[in-house]
Amino acid sequence: MAAETNPSGAFDSSCDPSGVRPPADVEVIRPRGSGGPIAHALFDHDGTISTLREGWERVMETMMVREILGPRFADADEPLRARVRGRVQGLIEETTGHQTLVQMQALAEMVREFGFVPGGEVLDLHGYKAIYARELAAMMRGRLEDVRTGRRAAEEFLVPGAAEFLRLLVEQGVKLYLASGTDVEDVRDEARLLGYEDLFEGRIYGAVGDIRVEAKQAVIESILREHELAPAELAVLGDGPVEIRLARQRGALAVGVASDEVHPGRLNPAKRERLVRAGADCIVCDYRPAQALLAILGK
Ligand SMILES: [Mg+2]
Incomplete structure (x- = not known):
């Protein structure tokens, strides 16, 4: 599973699989070929943006x-x-x-x-x-x-750089979607508590008590259908193999977030391995390399 580097060399991996050195960039597994800028970005929630449910x-x-x-x-x-x-x-x-x-x-x-x-x-x-x-x-x-109660700051429960990156995407005109396997009311409550609910403008989805409805799959299908998007205009960001596999199946850009939820800012090597196996196009540990990520998204 050799990681391929972007020929430009601009996005060399500096995620350290040992998790010791703080990662500063994006590991490109498969350079993005064609496709213009991303117009829609779907995020998983737990482990991808929020660490409230860590453990x-x-x-x-x-x-x-x-x-x-x-x-x-x-x-x-x-x-x-x-x-x-x-x-x-x-x-x-x-x-x-x-x-x-x-x-x-x-x-x-x-x-x-x-x-x-x-x-x-x-x-x-x-x-x-x-x-x-x-x-x-x-x-x-x-x-x-x-x-x-303000005893702890919301940022303590965010993957580093997440709030800033979401804001940057909105400023660039990207429509954000949040899709989770957690019950939808909980996803909304936690996004509100952590301070970024409004950035999604109501596009927050989760489990609705019906095993036949998988929010992530349903949302990806409806984005592509309703907006008549080319799949390359959609990015899916997540720390789980399920959303990465869905993205790959539909031809969307798959960004694996191999976040270490216990030690924010470090790479979780086991997650990275699962995400690469599921077909991630690139891997980040968090959103601090926001500019490099934006460039990969065509922004
Ligand atoms: Mg997750």
């Missing part, structure tokens, strides 16, 4: 392992725990970027497959989602409260 994977993993083991949770030996944990980690990696209901449907299937929970006690996807939502809310409560 959701740990909450989900703990909850899934517990639900799969069920009555065996207390006495399961370490090899069994490790086996369940390994499967759960694979499930989460595979489904990151999809809406929570998709993840919970996969959990319900896995609970049945392992067979520790009696058939009649296995919950459905909505039942498991309620448990996960409750535990995630407990983790986030303090953070939301800290931002609401």
Whole structure:
């Protein structure tokens, strides 16, 4: 998976896969060939702009392992725990970027497959989602409260440079879209709390409680259809393989955001690997190389 460098040399990678050196530029995987300036940009939310939900994977993993083991949770030996944990980690990696209901449907299937929970006690996807939502809310409560009361600045929960980059895009006439696998009301509330809701002018989408509706796919299709866009006029920016794969399938420019949510400004090598595998055209760790990114977007 050799990273190809822009022939101009202008956008050499300086993202350091070890995550030690602060990245200052854009890693170009596949130089953008034809296509004029980007007119529309769709952003994933969690991990791409906001880090308010940082740690959701740990909450989900703990909850899934517990639900799969069920009555065996207390006495399961370490090899069994490790086996369940390994499967759960694979499930989460595979489904990151999809809406929570998709993840919970996969959990319900896995609970049945392992067979520790009696058939009649296995919950459905909505039942498991309620448990996960409750535990995630407990983790986030303090953070939301800290931002609401001003104890902590909103910027502490943003991928570095995100707010500024969104503003730059709007100034350049780019229409912004926010599309998330998180429930749409939560996406709106968090975008408002972090201070950039207005930049999206109402174009904020998320899960609506229907497993058949995937916001990211629906929004990409409707942008291309309604605006009769050439796919090259659309950029999709995200930290998950789901949105990057969708962008590639439709011929949009795919910008992978391999953000380290625990250490803002560093590259997350595991994310980078997944994003490159999903077909990202270029990789950033955050939005500090805004000018280089704008140039790639044809701005
Ligand atoms: Mg994400």
